[in-house]
Amino acid sequence: MPDSKQRRPHILLGVTGSVAAIKLPLLCQQLGEIGDLKVITTNAAQHFMTMSAPVPKVEGMEFLNDEDEWHSWQRVGDEVLHIELRRWADIFIIAPLSANSLAKLANGLADNLLTCVARAWDHQAANMLVAPAMNTCMWSGPFTAAHLTTLYDMGMAILPPISKRLACGDTGVGAMAEPASIAEAARALLQLKGGKQLGQQR
Numbered sequence: 731m732p733d734s735k736q737r738r739p740h741i742l743l744g745v746t747g748s749v750a751a752i753k754l755p756l757l758c759q760q761l762g763e764i765g766d767l768k769v770i771t772t773n774a775a776q777h778f779m780t781m782s783a784p785v786p787k788v789e790g791m792e793f794l795n796d797e798d799e800w801h802s803w804q805r806v807g808d809e810v811l812h813i814e815l816r817r818w819a820d821i822f823i824i825a826p827l828s829a830n831s832l833a834k835l836a837n838g839l840a841d842n843l844l845t846c847v848a849r850a851w852d853h854q855a856a857n858m859l860v861a862p863a864m865n866t867c868m869w870s871g872p873f874t875a876a877h878l879t880t881l882y883d884m885g886m887a888i889l890p891p892i893s894k895r896l897a898c899g900d901t902g903v904g905a906m907a908e909p910a911s912i913a914e915a916a917r918a919l920l921q922l923k924g925g926k927q928l929g930q931q932r
């Protein structure tokens with residue numbers, strides 16, 4: 731008998747400052763079909779929000795940024811947003827993951843809401859997925875392999891970029907994986923993890 735308390739999966743989506751952030755509307759639509767969505771945008775990502783189509787109003791979707799962290803915490807005893815988000819999420823997807831945020835994650839920086847959630851993440855749960863997106867010259871540079879190896883060794887799933895015409899006119903590997911592929915990977919991660927009844931408090 732399915733657990734009457736079963737709920738939709740809780741998907742936490744981090745968006746960083748790659749031009750691929752313009753794909754957010756489609757990504758939100760695809761992930762919104764799978765579960766409830768909370769979207770964390772970095773300040774750099776917000777720059778690209780203005781040039782993308784409006785994000786569809788999807789049931790159970792909420793947008794958060796660094797301001798929300800500071801507004802929600804005034805004194806000791808108040809909730810700490812990045813810890814609440816870590817508790818809420820069943821999976822954590824970062825798409826696109828920019829070269830800069832990749833470097834931050836690989837080195838444990840925690841200088842904004844998104845990296846604070848990542849820094850507090852329980853990697854034993856193996857429920858974190860990143861989709862890097864950057865210029866092909868950045869992708870083939872020496873830092874990328876070193877940083878990705880660090881994330882992989884921590885247990886993160888990595889959805890590699892694809893070869894496409896890039897924002898600067900180059901064609902090559904660096905374009906974010908298609909939103910449909912990211913949604914498919916999210917479903918797979920939830921299935922892997924979802925064996926246990928969702929809705930149990932961790």
Ligand SMILES: CC(C)(CO)[C@@H](O)C(=O)NCCC(=O)N/C=C\S
Nearest residue numbers: 750863864865895896897898905906
């Ligand atoms: C921008 C988009 C979504 C168009 O299809 C695709 O090229 C992409 O994911 N690019 C990300 C990498 C990139 O372009 N970086 C910036 C300078 S090259």
